[in-house]
Amino acid sequence: MQIKGHRICGGRATGPALVSKDAISFLGGVDPRTGMVIEKGHALFGKNVKGTVLIFPGGKGSTVGSYVIYQLMKNGVAPAAMINIKAEPIVAVGAIISAIPMVDRLEQNPVETLKDGDTVTVDGTAGTIELP
Template sequence: MKFEIKGRQVVRGKASGKALVTDEPICYLGGVDVKTGIITEVGHPLYGKSIAGKVLVFPTGKGSTGGSYLIYEAASNGVGPCAMINRKIEQVTAVGCIIAEIPVLDRLEQDPISTIKDDDFVEVDADNGVITITRGEAS
């Protein structure tokens, strides 16, 4: 099954990969190991999972402005997500993705948290404000 959802471009670019989805905000400052890409925030639903090369789907970011640089550092280390999708992005995540050149969409026509599932193959075309989700055998 393959379908498209439109959203708002936050950071331009195109990327694709398997989805990693959570309904909890993500904090890069103390919540993500920027050398490994592993979520380290104890109690977070993604604790112990890697964001490296994934399309990271989460409601919004949280934490201080230092998180922007940590997003960039994770990307520079090759362990950042290839793209992000948020319900509604906030400034820390937006700035981090701008400097790291990570494509981002938010405010999708459908709630991305309930629509996209872990391991769906997601093509993010932030230039045109659309994602294509492939679920099932073709993913």
């Protein structure tokens, strides 16, 4: 099944879904050395974003979050791809400078449709996701 959305950053990646109903602040919320979510009280606290298709409503917090996403990529612990309900500039810029495929504004709400562990392919160039 293919779901249409809006292109943020091109490229294609497949991985297991990691889904959060909470927005993510990458600065202080995700450890750039390990990829572990460290924000206490966050729905993903204690989980690792490495190699996942990270699905969340959008970002929050400091503009430095873009650079934290870049650090995740440089350290080899970044998500394989990202999906937002509606991307905002901090996460979008982070995805672009890190070449992480990213889409938003899907025809179906990904936070409600997808579950942790679902295999998802993000085609950022086409602005679509594919499910088996």
